[in-house]
Amino acid sequence: MGAQMRFEIQAAPLDLDLTLGCGQTFRWRRTTDGSWSGVIGDQSVNLRKNGNRVTVNAHPGGRGVREYVLDFVRAHDDIGKIQGRLGEDPVLALGMKKMKGLRIVKLDEWECLVSYVLATYANIPRIMKMVDALAVNYGSRIEHGVYSFPDRMQLSKATVKELTGLGLGYRADYVKELCEIVDEQMLRSLSKASYERLRRELIELPGVGDKVADCVSLFGFGRLESFPIDIWMERALARLYKQRGSYKTLRTFAAERFGEYAGYAQEYLYHNERMHARDSCCAFSE
DNA sequence: GCCCAGGAGTGTG
DNA sequence: CACACTCATGGG
Numbered sequence A: 001m002g003a004q005m006r007f008e009i010q011a012a013p014l015d016l017d018l019t020l021g022c023g024q025t026f027r028w029r030r031t032t033d034g035s036w037s038g039v040i041g042d043q044s045v046n047l048r049k050n051g052n053r054v055t056v057n058a059h060p061g062g063r064g065v066r067e068y069v070l071d072f073v074r075a076h077d078d079i080g081k082i083q084g085r086l087g088e089d090p091v092l093a094l095g096m097k098k099m100k101g102l103r104i105v106k107l108d109e110w111e112c113l114v115s116y117v118l119a120t121y122a123n124i125p126r127i128m129k130m131v132d133a134l135a136v137n138y139g140s141r142i143e144h145g146v147y148s149f150p151d152r153m154q155l156s157k158a159t160v161k162e163l164t165g166l167g168l169g170y171r172a173d174y175v176k177e178l179c180e181i182v183d184e185q186m187l188r189s190l191s192k193a194s195y196e197r198l199r200r201e202l203i204e205l206p207g208v209g210d211k212v213a214d215c216v217s218l219f220g221f222g223r224l225e226s227f228p229i230d231i232w233m234e235r236a237l238a239r240l241y242k243q244r245g246s247y248k249t250l251r252t253f254a255a256e257r258f259g260e261y262a263g264y265a266q267e268y269l270y271h272n273e274r275m276h277a278r279d280s281c282c283a284f285s286e
Numbered sequence B: 001g002c003c004c005a006g007g008a009g010t011g012t013g
Numbered sequence C: 001c002a003c004a005c006t007c008a009t010g011g012g
Helices: A016-021 A065-072 A079-086 A090-099 A109-118 A124-138 A152-156 A160-168 A171-181 A184-192 A195-203 A210-220 A231-241 A247-277
Strands: A005-009 A036-040 A043-050 A053-059 A141-143
Touching (some): A005 A065, A016 A036, A016 A043, A036 A065, A043 A065, A053 A065, A079 A247, A090 A247, A109 A124, A109 A171, A109 A184, A109 A210, A124 A152, A124 A160, A152 A171, A160 A171, A184 A195, A231 A247
Antiparallel strands (some): A005 A053
């Protein structure tokens, strides 16, 4: 069946259902036995909670895979310090109790950019379907039924017509343009940029506005000070903090209130708001 | 059938 | 700066 690699990582607290189940990443599925299967780079990965540890199965495996996985779940974050700092906020302290194992993931920059451009004005099940369609049609086959997310060369082969046919709608044009504009050098340059410059330059890309730029900054480039605001976050900020207004207004409020770890605050508030509304629409509810 | 979705782009006041 | 309108479509 080909190479397979198995090892354990320690990244407590890490709740797989919370971290992989509700909309940060669109490529992970909960299996019937409660483990999670997805793709990290060119690896087909299964994660299974094993007490205080997580058992990792990776195919095809190889040198450096352990670090890939540790980076993906941001195992090197000082969660205690982050939650201690955010816990100074009484609202957050309350909600955080149920979400201690919710971690921010670190996605590939290109995959994250395309995924969140697709995410505009679509619900999570549909986004998962679109991202999956790109992988199956333009990515590399890793093993049976599992495909990597296509790099720019692979995705460049797609025509707008094909992309529309995969259900991308008006997003097809954005994806096509991104393939033409973004290159490796740009991503490298952005990786070194300050958060403010990163954000500014992302917004210049087609299909990228305030919200997508913040998602890509947070999940793709690992900028923990980023605070994406979608419809759920508007509800959370209005309900819990009595804050309403433009994106800029809310963004400034978040920066002052939550500081360098605003991204974690955002994830706690986002999930809390969705749970509060209803528990449908969450991958791990089934 | 109806409403909504991890919004962005463009035009207008 | 804020607001209004359009965009194309599947999921609940």
